[in-house]
Amino acid sequence: MSKDILISARDLSVHFPLRGFVFGERPVVRACEGINLEIEKGSFFGLVGESGSGKTTLGRAMLKAAPISHGEVVYTDHEVTYDLGRLKGPELKDYRKRSQLIFQDPYAALSPRMTVRDIIAEPLEVMGLTSSREETDARVREIAAKCRLNLEHLRRFPHAFSGGQRQRISIARALVSDPRFIVADESVAALDVSIQADVLNLLNSIQQDSGITFLFISHDLSVIAHTCDFVAVMYLGQIVEAAPTRKLFSETSHPYTKALLSAIPSLDPDDHHVAQKLEGEIPSPINPPPGCRFNTRCPHAQERCRTEVPEWREMSSGHHVACHFSEELA
Amino acid sequence: MTSPLISVKNLTLRFKTDEGLVTAVNDVSFDIAPGEVLGLVGESGSGKSVTAKSLMMLNADNSVYDDDSQIILRTDDEEIDVLSLKRPKEQIIVRGGAISMIFQEPMASFAPAISIGDQMIEQLLIHSDMTAAQAKEVSIEMLDRVGIPEPAHRFKQYAFEFSGGMRQRAMIAMALSTKPRLLIADEPTTALDVTIQAQVIELMKDLVDEFHMSILFITHDLGVIAQTADRVAVMYLGNLVETGTVRQVINTPAHPYTRGLLNSLPKLEDLDAPLTPVPGDIPSPLDRPSGCVFHTRCVETAGIAEQCRTQIPGYSSDSSNHQVACHLATQGDES
Numbered sequence: 212m213s214k215d216i217l218i219s220a221r222d223l224s225v226h227f228p229l230r231g232f233v234f235g236e237r238p239v240v241r242a243c244e245g246i247n248l249e250i251e252k253g254s255f256f257g258l259v260g261e262s263g264s265g266k267t268t269l270g271r272a273m274l275k276a277a278p279i280s281h282g283e284v285v286y287t288d289h290e291v292t293y294d295l296g297r298l299k300g301p302e303l304k305d306y307r308k309r310s311q312l313i314f315q316d317p318y319a320a321l322s323p324r325m326t327v328r329d330i331i332a333e334p335l336e337v338m339g340l341t342s343s344r345e346e347t348d349a350r351v352r353e354i355a356a357k358c359r360l361n362l363e364h365l366r367r368f369p370h371a372f373s374g375g376q377r378q379r380i381s382i383a384r385a386l387v388s389d390p391r392f393i394v395a396d397e398s399v400a401a402l403d404v405s406i407q408a409d410v411l412n413l414l415n416s417i418q419q420d421s422g423i424t425f426l427f428i429s430h431d432l433s434v435i436a437h438t439c440d441f442v443a444v445m446y447l448g449q450i451v452e453a454a455p456t457r458k459l460f461s462e463t464s465h466p467y468t469k470a471l472l473s474a475i476p477s478l479d480p481d482d483h484h485v486a487q488k489l490e491g492e493i494p495s496p497i498n499p500p501p502g503c504r505f506n507t508r509c510p511h512a513q514e515r516c517r518t519e520v521p522e523w524r525e526m527s528s529g530h531h532v533a534c535h536f537s538e539e540l541a
Numbered sequence: 542m543t544s545p546l547i548s549v550k551n552l553t554l555r556f557k558t559d560e561g562l563v564t565a566v567n568d569v570s571f572d573i574a575p576g577e578v579l580g581l582v583g584e585s586g587s588g589k590s591v592t593a594k595s596l597m598m599l600n601a602d603n604s605v606y607d608d609d610s611q612i613i614l615r616t617d618d619e620e621i622d623v624l625s626l627k628r629p630k631e632q633i634i635v636r637g638g639a640i641s642m643i644f645q646e647p648m649a650s651f652a653p654a655i656s657i658g659d660q661m662i663e664q665l666l667i668h669s670d671m672t673a674a675q676a677k678e679v680s681i682e683m684l685d686r687v688g689i690p691e692p693a694h695r696f697k698q699y700a701f702e703f704s705g706g707m708r709q710r711a712m713i714a715m716a717l718s719t720k721p722r723l724l725i726a727d728e729p730t731t732a733l734d735v736t737i738q739a740q741v742i743e744l745m746k747d748l749v750d751e752f753h754m755s756i757l758f759i760t761h762d763l764g765v766i767a768q769t770a771d772r773v774a775v776m777y778l779g780n781l782v783e784t785g786t787v788r789q790v791i792n793t794p795a796h797p798y799t800r801g802l803l804n805s806l807p808k809l810e811d812l813d814a815p816l817t818p819v820p821g822d823i824p825s826p827l828d829r830p831s832g833c834v835f836h837t838r839c840v841e842t843a844g845i846a847e848q849c850r851t852q853i854p855g856y857s858s859d860s861s862n863h864q865v866a867c868h869l870a871t872q873g874d875e876s
Contacts, residue, residue: 261734262705373822374585403584403761405819408805412816430734437807437816457812474739475809476764480787488743489736492704 217424218273218392220248222282225265225272229497241496242268244448246282247523247531250441253422255415257439257456259432259471263493265448266428270394273426274310275303286310288391308338311385315397317377321369327380328365331355334388350387357420358383358413375406379413386417394426399434411438432471436460441529444468447504448496450523454530464526464537466509503535511540545572546722546755547596547614553607554595562605563826565591567779567834573723578749578756580770580787582763582802586823588779589759593725596757597635597642598626614639616722638668641716645728647708651700658696661715668719683714687744706737710744717748727759742769763806767791775799778823778834785863795865797841833868841869 225243242265250256260266271277273284275295284295286306293306314320321330331351334340341347352362358379369377378398385393395414399407415438418425429435435442436456443453444467452465463469473487489508494500500507506516513536521533534540554566566588573579581589594600596612612623616639626632644650652660658680665676677696684692687710700708709729716724726745730738746769749756758769766773766787773790775783775798783796794800801819808814821838824830830837836849848868857871858864 261736375822404763404802405584405805406822407818408807408816409818411807412818431807432735433807433809436809436812460809460812470736472809474735476739476742476762476768478764478767478791478803478806478808480767480791482767485743488740492706492737493734 214249215252216249217252217288218250218284218286220246220269220273220282220284222247223269223272223279223284224281225268225277226280227278238497241448241499242277243272244499245523246450248443248450248453250424250426252288252424253418254441255418255425255427255439257435257442258426258428258445259430259435259442260445261430261493263447263496264445265496266445267396269445270312270396270426270428273392274312274394275306276312286392304338308340308388309390310392310394311388311390313378313381313385313393313395313398316401317374317381318401320381321377323369326366326368327355327360327372330369330380331365331383331387334384338388340388351383354383354387357386357417373406374402375409378402378406378410382410382413382417386421386423390423392424392426394428396428397430398427400429400431407434414438432475444471447493447499449504449533450531451505451534452530452532454532458527458530462527462530464530464532464540465505465534466511466540467505470510503533511536543575544615546575546577547612548572549592549596550609550611550613551607552592552595552610552612554591554600554610555605555607556601557603557605560827564829565604565779565826566595567829569776569779569781571774571781571784573755573757575722575755576749576753577772578758578770580766580773581757581759581776582761582766582773583776584761584823586778586826587776589776590727592776593642593727593757593759596623596723596725597640598623598632599636599642614723633668637664637719637721639721640723640725641719641721642725642727643709643712643716643729645731647705647712647732648700650712651708653700656697656699657703657711657715658698661696661718664715665718679718680714683718684711687711687714687717687748688740689714706733706740709733709737709741713741713744713748717752717754720752721754723755723757725757725759728761729758730765731760731762738765745769763791763802775802778829779826780834780866782835782867783863783865785865786861789861789863793863795863795870796835796867797839797869798835801838801840833866845869 223246226239226241229238258266268277272279275298279296286293298306328351332347335347341350355362360379399410427439439456442456442459443450446467452468470487470489491508494507502518503516503521506512515535521535523531523533525531550570552566552569555562555564569592583589606624614621614623623635661680662676665671681692681696684695689695689707689710730741760766770787773787774781777798783799794803804817819838824837832850832852833854836842842849845868854866854868856864856866
């Protein structure tokens with residue numbers, strides 16, 4: 212294989228059974244269904260979709276923080292290969308060191324009763340990565356400097372910090388165990404634009420310096436476009452299109468991706484392009500529509516879309532799409 | 542020229558707190574003409590919501606308005622001095638009468654245990670002399686107008702039975718059913734997905750045309766502003782730093798802060814453009830910088846740093862009423 216894949220999903224499904232149904236078949240929330248995904252080592256992989264599309268669940272499944280109902284997720288670096296579905300015990304602990312998560316809300320993610328130093332040091336202590344307090348401190352200071360935190364602030368508590376600074380603390384905490392793979396789930400969504408730019412630049416520079424692979428989850432296509440090398444678009448538990456960023460924007464093939472793009476309000480007051488209107492809202496993942504899941508909102512839907520599930524096929528090198536008519540619509 | 546619907550003059554608002562008086566809005570003046578959409582932009586903590594709430598006297602009891610603050614609302618037959626309305630009975634005119642407001646989080650803005658319909662009827666009974674039956678009819682009509690399918694059935698439902706986009710539509714329907722002159726929309730699309738946001742923006746544009754009302758549109762999203770507003774006001778730390786038409790402010794921003802905001806936005810047209818953040822964080826309102834409030838983060842103070850640190854910049858304006866509060870503007874291009 213020519214590409215160097217760090218983590219890949221094959222036919223991955225994540226289902227959550229609903230409680231409280233005694234008779235008949237128990238309904239399940241099909242949060243992710245039949246996902247195929249390959250993330251290259253050292254890439255900045257973007258995952259975009261509306262709320263309810265299953266992007267967070269997919270991110271968590273890749274961290275083994277959501278149950279894998281079907282299919283497999285394989286993680287490979289130069290030392291180990293793990294099949295996440297079967298991972299447990301010491302190997303699972305080892306995987307926790309290699310993978311980390313940065314959350315959306317920096318106000319909720321940091322314990323208000325721990326100092327910044329303790330917050331950043333906690334993973335080291337829990338995982339037993341350092342042997343002495345001096346070593347821990349040295350490591351904390353090193354990471355804090357990397358994340359452009361003022362070292363004098365390490366003794367303070369999170370309430371003293373602004374949103375952007377808190378998010379830098381969250382990033383430092385994720386980096387401290389020296390992971391290979393980081394899932395950043397809406398990590399800039401709660402921040403003001405000027406702060407957002409700062410955090411995005413920081414993530415990019417970390418990625419370039421240390422070669423960490425990022426799965427960057429966001430609902431904002433323009434943020435994804437600016438930071439990621441590769442983008443996958445999710446809709447109702449499935450990936451509908453995936454391509455290198457530039458290709459996705461220049462050769463948009465799936466009607467949903469097109470609608471997402473046209474819905475972004477233009478900064479040019481004289482650009483009166485009308486957002487390609489999507490009727491209605493995202494259907495429930497308990498009872499997804501048959502055939503192509505997007506058929507209820509797709510402006511081009513035909514009979515075939517309502518019955519036949521579109522195949523996940525390669526349009527051009529690296530550009531995959533799941534739509535019956537992407538050639539005709541291109 | 543018709544006189545503005547609402548004029549805000551020298552609005553200064555402080556909050557009494559344990560740590561002393563906190564200035565949330567500092568000497569802000571602006572007008573909104575009938576039928577005009579004014580976009581109010583700024584980061585969190587810039588005072589945009591507090592400014593909007595003062596139009597409806599919705600700020601908390603610990604708020605103190607300076608003596609020369611003035612808000613004048615012009616209805617057909619009278620001029621109302623909003624800040625002099627002290628009793629709740631008098632305040633009805635600005636709280637749902639001539640001014641309505643829609644909020645960011647539609648789930649938190651509906652009472653969860655009262656049906657949407659009853660909430661819509663309640664406010665119509667307060668603000669008009671309709672009977673309950675008329676109010677119901679008008680409400681169902683409004684729900685239909687904002688594109689809620691099966692309005693008569695939805696009318697009986699509760700907020701939790703609506704999806705996010707539908708709640709926001711119901712909220713708009715409710716705010717508009719009293720036929721306000723001014724609609725204050727505080728981040729109405731921020732909690733929505735882009736495809737739903739596009740639907741809501743289009744709906745709001747249609748309604749402005751149809752009802753000929755004014756909108757004060759508060760958002761931090763400059764793209765949304767570019768597509769909806771006629772004029773834009775940019776706020777920073779309680780101060781209005783720039784106002785102008787949407788084309789002036791977005792195409793030729795005059796204040797370094799506005800330029801900074803625009804430079805930090807990821808743009809789809811140019812994926813290679815670097816994102817340049819405005820350095821540092823917004824200072825605490827307890828510790829407002831001297832001189833120009835933006836000087837601590839400004840990258841364009843070269844040469845006049847001393848002036849920026851000590852003197853408060855006044856407003857300068859070009860012929861087309863593009864106003865900016867910056868020493869650079871008064872100094873640089875006098876021409």
